[in-house]
Amino acid sequence: xxxxxxxxxxxxxxxxxxxxxxxxxxxxxxxxxxxxxxxxxxxxxxxxxxxxxxxxxxxxxxxxxxxxxxxxxxxxxxxxxxxxxxxxxxxxxxxxxxxxxxxxxxxxxxxx
Amino acid sequence: xxxxxxxxxxxxxxxxxxxxxxxxxxxxxxxxxxxxxxxxxxxxxxxxxxxxxxxxxxxxxxxxxxxxxxxxxxxxxxxxxxxxxxxxxxxxxxxxxxxxxxxxxxxxxxxxxxx
Numbered sequence: 001x002x003x004x005x006x007x008x009x010x011x012x013x014x015x016x017x018x019x020x021x022x023x024x025x026x027x028x029x030x031x032x033x034x035x036x037x038x039x040x041x042x043x044x045x046x047x048x049x050x051x052x053x054x055x056x057x058x059x060x061x062x063x064x065x066x067x068x069x070x071x072x073x074x075x076x077x078x079x080x081x082x083x084x085x086x087x088x089x090x091x092x093x094x095x096x097x098x099x100x101x102x103x104x105x106x107x108x109x110x111x112x
Numbered sequence: 113x114x115x116x117x118x119x120x121x122x123x124x125x126x127x128x129x130x131x132x133x134x135x136x137x138x139x140x141x142x143x144x145x146x147x148x149x150x151x152x153x154x155x156x157x158x159x160x161x162x163x164x165x166x167x168x169x170x171x172x173x174x175x176x177x178x179x180x181x182x183x184x185x186x187x188x189x190x191x192x193x194x195x196x197x198x199x200x201x202x203x204x205x206x207x208x209x210x211x212x213x214x215x216x217x218x219x220x221x222x223x224x225x226x227x
Contacts, residue, residue: 004154006154034215036218041220042220043116043203043205043218043219043220043221044155044203044218045218046215046216046217049215089154089155091154098143098145098160098168098207099157099160099168099171100155100157100216101157102154102155102156103154104152104153104154105154
């Protein structure tokens with residue numbers, strides 16, 4: 001039962017433009033959402049997070065938007081840079097639970 | 113090193129064999145987690161340790177899987193009678209304590225291939 005879904009397995013963006021990664025969830029108990037970035041042969045690394053009490057969180061080039069009514073969140077990367085190609089995972093947890101539910105990931109490529 | 117260390121990085125075994133995967137967490141991190149990432153999927157929770165005890169093993173798929181953390185630091189994931197479906201990347205993560213934010217520090221993973 002996939003509670004976190006990333007419906008786009010891949011995204012190609014031109015360098016300098018905006019990358020928008022989308023994530024949907026089904027569990028209404030989720031109240032904390034995270035994005036992880038994974039390079040080949042490395043473990044996922046934390047990128048940015050958002051609590052359900054907020055609808056936006058920004059950190060440098062990365063902004064996460066949360067739409068609770070739609071059970072949808074998105075990650076915006078502006079501008080896209082050559083170091084951004086990686087797999088981006090959306091993850092969620094409920095009630096301070098340590099168990100994260102991950103999406104299947106979106107592979108981002110950046111065109112010069 | 114400063115990060116989570118996992119060994120071996122790659123393990124190829126035959127169906128029915130026994131396998132051990134080791135995780136050395138970041139020094140001082142009391143919480144340790146094992147996740148499994150199958151091809152084309154995101155990581156799936158297996159087990160969580162707080163100190164030496166397995167606080168939650170609800171993600172272990174069956175009784176062929178077992179994990180220990182005898183001294184509250186290094187953990188070993190043990191898989192008995194391996195099956196081809198066990199092939200995956202096994203990720204270990206640690207955090208300073210039971211973290212409510214979900215920010216985990218992952219190792220590079222151990223890729224298990226069962227022939």
